[in-house]
Amino acid sequence: MDIELILKVYPYFIEAAWVTIQLSVLTTLLGLTCGALGAAARLSRLAVVRFLGAAYVSFFRGTPALIQLFLLYFGGPQIGIQLDAFEAGVIGLGVNIGAYMTETIRGGIIAIDKGQREAARTLGMSRWQAMRYVILPQAARLMIRPLGVNINALIKGTALVAAISVVELTYTAQRFIGSTYKPFEMFLISGILYMAIIYVTGRGIAWLDRRVRIV
Amino acid sequence: MTEKPFVDIRHAQKSFGSLEVLKDINLQVSRGQIVAIIGPSGSGKSTLLRAINDLDPLTGGEVWLEDTQVNKKLPHRQYEKHINQVRQDIGMVFQHFNLFPHLTVRENIKLAPKMLKGLSDAEADKLAEEQLDKVGMLERIDYYPSQLSGGQKQRVAIARALAMKPKVMLFDEATSALDPELVEEVNLVMKKLAEEHMTMIIVTHEMGFAESVCDRVLFMDQGVVVEEGPPDVIFRNPTNERTRNFLRKHLANANK
Numbered sequence: 001m002d003i004e005l006i007l008k009v010y011p012y013f014i015e016a017a018w019v020t021i022q023l024s025v026l027t028t029l030l031g032l033t034c035g036a037l038g039a040a041a042r043l044s045r046l047a048v049v050r051f052l053g054a055a056y057v058s059f060f061r062g063t064p065a066l067i068q069l070f071l072l073y074f075g076g077p078q079i080g081i082q083l084d085a086f087e088a089g090v091i092g093l094g095v096n097i098g099a100y101m102t103e104t105i106r107g108g109i110i111a112i113d114k115g116q117r118e119a120a121r122t123l124g125m126s127r128w129q130a131m132r133y134v135i136l137p138q139a140a141r142l143m144i145r146p147l148g149v150n151i152n153a154l155i156k157g158t159a160l161v162a163a164i165s166v167v168e169l170t171y172t173a174q175r176f177i178g179s180t181y182k183p184f185e186m187f188l189i190s191g192i193l194y195m196a197i198i199y200v201t202g203r204g205i206a207w208l209d210r211r212v213r214i215v
Numbered sequence: 216m217t218e219k220p221f222v223d224i225r226h227a228q229k230s231f232g233s234l235e236v237l238k239d240i241n242l243q244v245s246r247g248q249i250v251a252i253i254g255p256s257g258s259g260k261s262t263l264l265r266a267i268n269d270l271d272p273l274t275g276g277e278v279w280l281e282d283t284q285v286n287k288k289l290p291h292r293q294y295e296k297h298i299n300q301v302r303q304d305i306g307m308v309f310q311h312f313n314l315f316p317h318l319t320v321r322e323n324i325k326l327a328p329k330m331l332k333g334l335s336d337a338e339a340d341k342l343a344e345e346q347l348d349k350v351g352m353l354e355r356i357d358y359y360p361s362q363l364s365g366g367q368k369q370r371v372a373i374a375r376a377l378a379m380k381p382k383v384m385l386f387d388e389a390t391s392a393l394d395p396e397l398v399e400e401v402n403l404v405m406k407k408l409a410e411e412h413m414t415m416i417i418v419t420h421e422m423g424f425a426e427s428v429c430d431r432v433l434f435m436d437q438g439v440v441v442e443e444g445p446p447d448v449i450f451r452n453p454t455n456e457r458t459r460n461f462l463r464k465h466l467a468n469a470n471k
């Protein structure tokens with residue numbers, strides 16, 4: 001193993017790790033937004049809206065994320081959507097993981113005993129009040145761990161955007177392999193950095209989960 | 216003098232798909248009256264009770280509370296507004312308590328009055344304390360539901376319903392999920408409400424309790440009211456064969 005080389009290229013990888021972190025954070029935020037909207041649609045009173053929610057989930061879970069990304073980045077300009085690679089990466093991955101998060105969030109909501117909604121409605125709360133003050137606070141606690149699983153998948157999924165040349169960890173490894181012919185060292189560094197990001201995120205989620213647990 | 220009914224159920228009909236669960240039920244309850252509904256499992260007792268606050272909407276017939284039709288036909292948005300208002304006047308207690316587990320006892324009680332009646336935090340606190348005192352649960356005000364016994368949970372659930380100052384209280388087997396030794400504490404609370412002339416409709420399997428507390432008993436079977444009358448008549452001298460059979464079986468089971 002070429003330690004000297006590793007020390008030399010290491011700063012570039014740290015920089016790339018920042019890009020991966022930014023991608024992950026923005027994708028998580030977009031994913032949660034899409035997931036919340038998707039879950040609201042899936043649970044809507046209106047059949048049309050439920051259908052749209054289901055269609056969103058089926059499409060994004062039923063096709064490869066890479067194809068979705070290519071469709072957006074390479075196909076987008078053809079229909080007037082011009083995005084730089086980073087933007088396309090965030091939007092493509094965020095909307096994709098949002099479909100998974102839709103199911104996670106919906107699962108958390110429907111896991112709450114229906115007696116809770118009934119008790120709230122019986123007191124005179126509206127559908128929304130019952131959701132906001134009774135169902136969601138309980139469902140949110142149930143969702144933290146499964147959303148953590150989605151986020152874990154999403155962080156690893158950011159590697160896909162190397163294919164549209166966003167300079168993140170995977171792309172950086174590939175670029176240095178081109179000039180150094182040392183794939184083992186390069187992929188090892190990016191692997192370790194991915195692991196660090198995922199480890200810290202996992203700890204954060206476990207902490208959050210413990211903190212909000214109901215007595 | 217015949218007083219106009221306080222709760223008036225007229226020709227109530229309910230089907231789940233092709234299954235007709237309530238068949239032309241009529242029930243008039245006057246103010247302060249306490250009515251027990253008894254009957255075998257699946258006879259439609261809960262469905263009838265849940266029709267009163269439109270939790271299980273009827274497929275036919277009308278429910279009135281004083282001068283308001285509970286299940287009146289309105290466009291969706293208006294109906295939601297209407298029903299949310301009406302439900303504030305109809306307290307309901309469930310077999311499984313349905314306390315909000317993420318909130319303390321205090322918060323369970325304060326939530327709806329603050330949100331729906333615009334009470335200040337201090338007013339809501341005072342209200343919660345009053346209602347908990349009434350059900351003998353004041354010392355547990357800052358506990359979470361998971362820290363209470365079943366009987367205590369049910370007493371808190373009753374306090375939560377009472378905090379909305381309802382005109383009528385509905386009980387759906389309030390003591391069925393409790394260990395036998397915890398039943399009495401809940402029954403005592405219900406008796407106290409009876410003494411205060413709260414209008415109550417009580418679905419129960421406890422014949423002794425029904426007999427001692429209620430003014431009237433309805434026996435339901437297969438979606439119809441088979442027989443109704445004062446408790447001593449229904450329990451001591453039922454005229455209908457089905458009522459007699461039910462009570463005999465029930466007594467046999469209770470003595471096992």
Ligand SMILES: Nc1ncnc2c1ncn2[C@@H]1O[C@H](COP(=O)(O)OP(=O)(O)OP(=O)(O)O)[C@@H](O)[C@H]1O
Binds near residue numbers: 262
């Ligand atoms: N949501 C529902 N969908 C379909 N059928 C239902 C539904 N709720 C109740 N039923 C049926 O309606 C009938 C009456 O049920 P209900 O719960 O009112 O009976 P009950 O008299 O309260 O019985 P129990 O003493 O067991 O509580 C039963 O046959 C039941 O299976």
Ligand SMILES: [Mg+2]
Binds near residue numbers: 260261262387388
């Ligand atoms: Mg029932």
